[in-house]
Amino acid sequence: MTRQDIINKYKTDRGIKDDYKLSDDENYLIDVIQRAINYTRCSLQLKDKETMTFQEYLKGLGWEQLSDSFVYKQGNNYKDIEELRKEYIKEYNL
Secondary structure, three states, X not given: OOHHHHHHHHHXXXXXXXXXXXXXXXXXXXXXXXXXXXXXXXXXXXXXXOOOOHHHHHHHOOOEEOOOOOEEEEOOEEEEHHHHHHHHXXXXXX
């Protein structure tokens, strides 16, 4: 959540006009809230996910390599190894 998202939510929830200038205390609290949200999100990602190897990731999702090719199959879906590697990297923030 961006700082501006928090400010917009704060103003909307309290019926404050857009041109209202936040006080120093309000700005401080918004900064603290943003840090807490980002810290919590980061901590949950680390706690919930133990990084597995790429091969474990593929196996866990049911992807099977077609013979000695770079193509993998999951049911009726087909993807090449590079597509799957990009998904793996995104999933584990590598």
